[in-house]
Amino acid sequence: xxxxxxxxxxxxxxxxxxxxxxxxxxxxYVPLHAFNAVAALTIGTIKAAIVAAVFMELRAxxxxxxVFAGAGLFWLGILLWLGMMxxxxxx
Amino acid sequence: xxxxxxxxxxxxRHRDETAExxxxxxxxxxxxxxxxxxLGYLVYRHAYPAAFAAASxxxxxxxxxxxxxxxxxxxxxxxxxxxxxxxxxxKICAGLLWAAIVLGMTFIVLKGIEYAGEYRExxxxxxxxxxxxxxxxxxxxxxxxxxxxxxxxxxxxxIGIGLLAVMATxxxxxxxxxxxxALHSTALYWHFxxxxxxxxxxxxxxxxxxx
Numbered sequence: 001x002x003x004x005x006x007x008x009x010x011x012x013x014x015x016x017x018x019x020x021x022x023x024x025x026x027x028x029y030v031p032l033h034a035f036n037a038v039a040a041l042t043i044g045t046i047k048a049a050i051v052a053a054v055f056m057e058l059r060a061x062x063x064x065x066x067v068f069a070g071a072g073l074f075w076l077g078i079l080l081w082l083g084m085m086x087x088x089x090x091x
Numbered sequence: 092x093x094x095x096x097x098x099x100x101x102x103x104r105h106r107d108e109t110a111e112x113x114x115x116x117x118x119x120x121x122x123x124x125x126x127x128x129x130l131g132y133l134v135y136r137h138a139y140p141a142a143f144a145a146a147s148x149x150x151x152x153x154x155x156x157x158x159x160x161x162x163x164x165x166x167x168x169x170x171x172x173x174x175x176x177x178x179x180x181x182k183i184c185a186g187l188l189w190a191a192i193v194l195g196m197t198f199i200v201l202k203g204i205e206y207a208g209e210y211r212e213x214x215x216x217x218x219x220x221x222x223x224x225x226x227x228x229x230x231x232x233x234x235x236x237x238x239x240x241x242x243x244x245x246x247x248x249x250i251g252i253g254l255l256a257v258m259a260t261x262x263x264x265x266x267x268x269x270x271x272x273a274l275h276s277t278a279l280y281w282h283f284x285x286x287x288x289x290x291x292x293x294x295x296x297x298x299x300x301x302x
Contacts, residue, residue, distance in 0.1 A: 006167075010171055010174065014163065028301065040293040055285075065115065068116060072115075075123055079126050079127065080129075080130055084134070084137075087137050
């Protein structure tokens, strides 16, 4: 029976994701005012990066896959940036 | 594992890499689908900050947190199954996929319990919606986003559960490199559904808890 154990990187990523979940829920109850939203979205982004890098195997891929995976993020950035610009700058 | 490769590919590796890039293109379209919803949320949260915080406090954070942990764990199991996929470990691999399916169904059941609670508390827009008068407009917009986003996410979960069930059956019967590529594509989809939930969780359940 060899080759059935999960690689250490997967186990560590899983623990890190659960730890970050506990952290983000705890921080949500600490009054930090505007920083609460920043903390929630920053931790969410870190969790997403761990899922993409380890579970979705992006860390083991080259530039060609990065371009394809990054295309979605690029267009999402344009959507959110141009979409929010009016609302954030209107006085 | 004998493998016939379609004529447009020069090798198994070429075929598998093409499938992977195709999945990433598909995921990019999905990012924009959920991105449009999240843009709408951000615009209205900017317009009604207090109502969004108050509405957020009415969501079930215990179920939301449990569901996040469940989904993260199911993703871990699927990534593990992809990693150990081989003829000699096919039963373990299929078992991991079935475990991920059970977790996925648990998520859906908890979501149903949550929806039922919100129905009882008059938080469903359009069906006798009832909220503190000065925050009712913003809260209604929050719950429109909540129901649309989580329902589309749950639909993705159901599709993912169906795909995982097909892959678990195929893996159990006869694992080939073709099935490995198909499992890899299914896993990318499942992890993406997990990614979307990570952000929905942060936007739906966490705001307004400290005030």
